[in-house]
Amino acid sequence: MDQNKKLTVGIIQSKVTQNKQENIETMKKTMGEFIEKYPKTELLVLGECWGTPYNTKKFKQYSENIEKQKSPSVKMLSEFAKNHEIYIIGGTIIEKVKEENETKLYNTCCVFDSKGELIGKYRKIHLFNIDIPNKITFKESETLSAGKKTFAFSMKNGNFKIGIGICFDMRFPELTALYSHIHNINLMVYPGAFNMTTGVHWGLYGKVRALDTQSYVILASPARDENSPDYVAWGHSSIFDPFASIVSELDHNPGFISYTLDLDVILQTRQQIPVLKGKRFDFYDVSELKKD
Numbered sequence: 001m002d003q004n005k006k007l008t009v010g011i012i013q014s015k016v017t018q019n020k021q022e023n024i025e026t027m028k029k030t031m032g033e034f035i036e037k038y039p040k041t042e043l044l045v046l047g048e049c050w051g052t053p054y055n056t057k058k059f060k061q062y063s064e065n066i067e068k069q070k071s072p073s074v075k076m077l078s079e080f081a082k083n084h085e086i087y088i089i090g091g092t093i094i095e096k097v098k099e100e101n102e103t104k105l106y107n108t109c110c111v112f113d114s115k116g117e118l119i120g121k122y123r124k125i126h127l128f129n130i131d132i133p134n135k136i137t138f139k140e141s142e143t144l145s146a147g148k149k150t151f152a153f154s155m156k157n158g159n160f161k162i163g164i165g166i167c168f169d170m171r172f173p174e175l176t177a178l179y180s181h182i183h184n185i186n187l188m189v190y191p192g193a194f195n196m197t198t199g200v201h202w203g204l205y206g207k208v209r210a211l212d213t214q215s216y217v218i219l220a221s222p223a224r225d226e227n228s229p230d231y232v233a234w235g236h237s238s239i240f241d242p243f244a245s246i247v248s249e250l251d252h253n254p255g256f257i258s259y260t261l262d263l264d265v266i267l268q269t270r271q272q273i274p275v276l277k278g279k280r281f282d283f284y285d286v287s288e289l290k291k292d
């Protein structure tokens with residue numbers, strides 16, 4: 001069997017507390033337990049803001065300078081990736097950057113290779129701004145800046161091409177379409193944290209993005225904490241196959257899952273229902289979409 005046609009992935013769904021150091025320790029310990037149970041793991045995925053309370057007023061206080069590999073979350077993830085020779089899609093960290101004499105904050109996903117190198121990062125492009133009266137009002141744009149670039153990388157001799165989006169990004173099919181058509185992805189990964197009002201959409205988006213791209217989709221969330229003073233995450237980290245079936249799913253409690261992705265399943269789905277080959281780029285005029 002060609003091992004490059006398989007990719008064994010895991011998701012860690014952990015509880016977020018107000019204590020960043022404690023969150024980092026919990027994550028490291030849980031990743032250790034995971035690797036002990038699933039030693040063949042090649043890629044680990046964490047949830048959005050796994051070390052930071054999800055609250056715009058607290059983002060600055062918990063932010064990190066990612067470029068300095070000494071920042072606590074980056075250091076832990078990089079060392080873990082190196083020690084266990086695995087790739088890590090490090091959920092998200094609130095990134096602090098000096099740009100033109102101004103400090104900006106981004107909701108950023110860092111990716112580490114099996115040598116512990118930070119091979120790239122993706123900054124959330126669509127900031128989560130919603131207002132549902134008597135339910136939830138949240139405005140990431142109060143404190144965060146929006147990213148401007150996609151980020152994709154490959155594993156297993158280029159057989160798996162992996163694109164990154166962050167949570168609210170999954171609501172925008174145009175972004176996934178860019179990943180599909182420009183980066184040729186066959187695995188889309190979204191660290192995210194839906195909430196108790198919009199959580200009903202979470203699994204639907206996993207399915208829809210898998211259908212759009214005929215790719216595997218991974219949604220990775222922090223665990224739900226009903227007593228959180230900040231934001232109650234939905235949980236339900238899940239993996240979808242290119243036919244849009246859920247192949248592995250957690251409930252809302254802390255935990256982890258492992259699953260092996262199969263390149264043949266991707267190729268078979270794309271051959272049987274040739275949606276990607278059938279695209280009519282000669283016909284679509286994307287500039288029309290910009291008109292009000």
Ligand SMILES: NC(=O)CCC(=O)C(=O)O
Pocket residue numbers: 048128166167168169171192193194195198199201
């Ligand atoms: N962290 C987020 O971007 C939350 C997105 C969300 O809950 C949604 O409904 O979309």
